[in-house]
Amino acid sequence: MAEGIGHQGVPEERKPVVSTEPSLPRAADEAALYRVARRRRREDVQRKERVDVRYSLAEKKAITARARSMNIAGAHLIGAVITAYLEGDLILPGQRTPVDDHIDELNALRAQLAKIGNNVNQIARILNSGGHPHPVDTATLTQAQRTLDTVRATIADIDTASYQAATAKAAAR
Structure with a gap:
């Protein structure tokens, strides 16, 4: 009766459509980054503490280009982004989120229901x-x-909810 329920895996991932066109930054993303960078105010006293970080040439070019487009210094951009992360405003790629906990x-829950189905069977x-x-x-x-x-x-229904949560998380990246 319930052979189809068993220990099934998570819903199959639907492969995203891969576009060959380069992706353009969304205006909202640009505005959010600009707000984050502008949130870090100047202090009356000069900042004297220093943290050295190493970047690849490509990473450095990307950082300086983005900072230049925002009319701020690269160090200001990096400091603002790090400060925003520390304050909980940004999430690093791969970091667990409440959506991960939900999934x-x-x-x-799905595993428990599958056990019920096996017992009834x-x-x-x-x-x-x-x-x-x-x-x-x-x-x-x-x-x-x-x-x-x-x-x-x-x-x-659980499979649908899991898929929707995973899709929403992937879209938020």
């Missing part, structure tokens, strides 16, 4: 293996089928 909870298998069914067996089998249908529908 993990959905996957755990085992009950139905035992009731169907006997020679002459008892009148109570028919009612139990009917209820087992309804339970399996509910479990299947709920697992499908």
Whole structure:
């Protein structure tokens, strides 16, 4: 009855459409970065603490080009972005987010429902293996089928919610 429920994996990932055109920065992203960089105010006292960082040539060119387009110094841009991260306004690539926790909870719920489906399926298998069914067996089998249908529908809903959360997270990057 419930062989299809079992220990199924997470929903298959749908492959994104890959465009050969270079992606353009969105205006909102540019504005957000500019706001972050402008949020760091000058202090009355000169900043004297220093942190040395090494970049590849390409990274340095990208940093200086972005800073120049914003009419600020590269060090100001880097300091503003680091400060924004420390204040919780930015998330690093690969960093866990509340969406990750949400997806993990959905996957755990899905696993628990799959176990329920397996248990109901085992009950139905035992009731169907006997020679002459008892009148109570028919009612139990009917209820087992309804339970399996509910479990299947709920697992499908969880799969949809997980996929939507993962898609939303990927779009937010």
